[in-house]
Amino acid sequence: MTTRPPGAAAPATAPPTSGQTPEQAALRPGLKNRHLSMIAIGGVIGAGLFVGSASGIAAAGPGILLSYALVGALVVFVMRMLGEMAAANPSSGSFSAYADRALGRWAGFSIGWLYWFFWVVVLAVEATAGAKILEGWIPAVPQWGWALIVMLVLTITNLASVGSFGEFEFWFAGIKVVAITGFIVLGGLAIFGVLPGSDHAATGFDNLTSHGGFLPNGPGAILTGILLVVFSFMGSEIVTLAAGESPNARQAVAKATRSVIWRVGVFYVGSILVVVSLLPWNDPSIAKKGSYVAALDSIGIPHAGQIMNFIVLTAVLSCLNSGLYTASRMAFSLGQRGDAPRSLVRTNSRGVPQPAILASVAFGFIAVGFNYLWPDTVFQFLLNSSGAVALFVWLVICFSQLRMRGIILRENPEKLVVRMWLFPYLTWATIGMISFVLLYMLTDDSKGGGRVQVLLSVLVAALVVAISLVRERIRRNATQDALASR
Template identity: 55%
Template sequence: MSRTPAPAPVEDAAADGVDNKVDSPLTHGLKQRHLSMIALGGVIGAGLFVGSGAGIAAAGPSIVVAYAISGLLVMLVMRMLGEMSAANPASGSFSVHAERAIGPWAGFTAGWAFWFLLCVAVGLEGIGAAKIMVGWFPDSPEWAWVALFMLVFCGTNLAAVKNFGEFEFWFAALKVGAITVFLGIGALAILGVLPGSDTPSPGAHNLTGLGGFLPNGSEGLIVGLLASVFAYGGLETVTIAAAESERPVEGVAKAVRTAMWRIAIFYIGSMAVIVTLVPWNDKAVVTDGPYVATLNHLGIPAAGQIMNVVVLIALLSAMNANVYGASRMACSLVSRRQGPKALGAVFGGVPRVAVLVSSVFGFVCVLLSYWRPNDIFQWLLNMIGALILVVWIFIAVSQLLLRRRTEREAPEKLVVKMWFYPVLTWVALAGMAAVFVLMAREEETRMQLYWSGGLTLFLAVAGFILQTVRTPMAEPGSVAGAAGARPAADAGPVAGEKLDAEPAGDDGAAKDD
């Protein structure tokens, strides 16, 4: 282990044409099997197991349509992000792309918004996992379990990145295995051929016979749609992890190309099985969770405990991935002079200060849930309510701008292409705007929209101020500084400003003589 910090990482130098790696002090310890399983298991998040019950209770059987609509939106976003990340792999992912396409203030806003979102999510997932443990060990304090989980995953992420990859590999394998078994059991039950079960096939009764396919009308569908949109959050992590993999371009391309069937099977397929087998208005769907309710309905022994283990794994996996994603995003921002220098210190190929700070921030959120649950903690929850949509908007706008530039300067880097560009990109942006409108209509989500908007505005103003006051000279030790800083070929909205350590990519700005 290195005893002295490495210089802040040079973010996103061009992928080498031979070994396809990103030039950065961060290591390339993630193997292709790690990245493949992270991509596969990343779509099976805690939101699917924990949050889908409320959506089913609101939308009824039409929750399948809600997940299909939001899933289509997410597919488009992932395709756009995959196009940019395959062309220029970066541990800062969409933050780097936003900086290249729009300007430093955009990269600052998208990056720190996502960092904040991940850190708060770490705390929420820790609380959820601790509640399961307290259910098994009633006399144990909840906060102690959260602290234990934080220590474990902080330690995992402080070590070599391959340790994170191994944890996520096995977490993802267990999640994929569990959801596959669930879908298999469900399919057999729907066909009425489940071994050892006397439960007849429900046919279409639960889909149409309990108030119809839209039992609560369009309003119920809207609530279910909003719940489903935020259940998909976290898919972006695979593009962050790709920058530390053996072959980042191939990894991103493969992950994005398989996103469609993964979302269709795991999310939409699960919802279809659940609402076909279990009455949507069964209270157990919310109280026990839709997966437990389904297995109990089928008479599967110890269903509750089995699914609790799966949910616990999903929550721990999300904690691990979010600590990783937050630390890499913070490190990337610092490398572009958009955060405190201390956060960018890299020891042994790992941004350990960023890992520690991100973990501590998450644990502070947990403590606030006990100390100030009705004000500060609630504010934090409201602030992250719509941040994922803000990130998606930056992704879409960045792709609109960078695609034209890449086609002009380096068309060979378009390994992954957005479908029917630019039509579907504009369709995705319209869909995001529609979700914002729907959030403004619903009382429960309106406050989240306001608080998230306020945080985004604050970050945008801070980023713009930083952009206008910082010097254009590159940091000592960066690629630009070493080569003799010179103006970027395409410096964004501020004419002639050099983006520090800007990736050599579709605009060729960082290529040396």
């Protein structure tokens, strides 16, 4: 993270606006408050919630609620720590920039590139998922054609301006929020038998305990459920990157951080509570149709499958849109700090980092190609080797916050407008929780399971860290040689 000495002139390129540092001055603040508010609310709702919850319910029964609650608490704590740092120093590099300053250049370099790698792989996953839904509706266009169209449209959106990204994300997120809120309201009415036009019998909360108990597969299933749901929460940190292109970055970050508790509670725990209350956890329709479609069918909502396909497509497009944005801004920030080619720092007349966007989408297209040509070999390796990166990011945020708290208090105590609770004890407890999840993943030896993901992710992370340490040594030796030659 770069800082300007007191009294020094601001860069001539674009004067910083309120709440911005010179680091973001080259990016034009084009995100409005309503954009950031909806990104913050909808960013936590990933396609994984709609698609992956059925496997979690099958593994843990109604106890999956505890899995979601525990992971949700983890996300709340991590976001609180990230919010503390981001509100004090809004940055387009977010946690990578904070790790750079708090832990060293190697940390910022490593976690920045790993995070970029994670999102370009996600681009391929989401493009393929969206293409499958669209091909089902319009089979005249092949699946690869739909993937290409979706990627091109969202690339053009991101290249147009940051405002167009924000507008698309506003509506994508808005649809997700309305859909899941409507699901909770309709499901809640059906649970108590007061939904007009529905013949669903009032079950109350009997289904939580009537079919083998609240934990039909034992307490250990809660941990299995955690492994199945943890990655559906990835993306909640995007608002801290987007805030760097907002005229009121500190206020936006503070607001988003404080609202994360109810967002996780309502959208994740609340909606899953509706599913397992409406239907027995072992109802075959959950595995066959998906948890949300099965729940909608049970209360007599017509065309539930197609409605959910539309919502899932919206979530996929939202993830693609924000993933491309996130990857490009991380590449831009790495370029600013000299950890990526300087060409990635260039912006066009609209303040958009065009080279960073094109570089990110190019690798996304390559990953899409791997998914179609070698889905079970090359692409599976990419998936597995980025599988645990989300947890690595959360760990780095925790360790960075431990150091950054002292730096902020020493340099700009008035900027500490968001504080992590029970510091440093809760920070260390969160580190312990994340470490436990990583270790528990090593017990999952299924094909493409947790053990493979952790080991390959660690291997890739070790390679990136080694590259960063070698670069740092070369840079240090060059500096010493330059000083010695004077």
